[in-house]
Amino acid sequence: MKKRPIGKESRGAAHAAGSGAGQPVRSPRSDRRKESGRIGEDAAAAWLERGGLRLLERNWRCRLGELDLIAEDGGTLVFIEVRSARTGSRFGSAAEALHGRKQLKVRQVAGVYLQQKGWDGRPIRFDAAAVTLDASGLRALEVLHVKNAF
Secondary structure, three states: OOOOOOOHHHOOOOEOOOOOOOOEOOOHHHHHHHHHHHHHHHHHHHHHHHOOOEEEEEEEEEOOEEEEEEEEEOOEEEEEEEEEEEOOOOOOOOHHHOOHHHHHHHHHHHHHHHHHHOOOOOOEEEEEEEEEEOOOOOOEEEEEEEOOOO
16 A cells, blocks of 8 residues: 655645545635636626627636636737635735736736747737626626726
């Protein structure tokens, strides 16, 4: 019998019966957070498209990170960071969650995207979309789009 060390990642993790040894099951909290994030991104994408932007990519990933939404506004390529927060969240509003480190990360990942697409000389813009969700986190109530957010 192999012993598994107990590390941070396995403390308190539930394991699915029959899913194989050491296969953690996602916590309901983690699933809710992912679902809330998806709902926020869906609401932001729909709002931006209604506003005339053309969506090019969703959740584009590279080794450095992820870009939530990439769109085109006229001839400008727009990278949109989406932040969602439930009404009455003790962590502040969605707009307050876009701190300097996250802005830097988005800029770095956007640079990789531009290089991979061969679009280095194209005009770009960094926007933010702050989505307010209801208390359950399952319904978008409001989308605030900030052009040239950073």
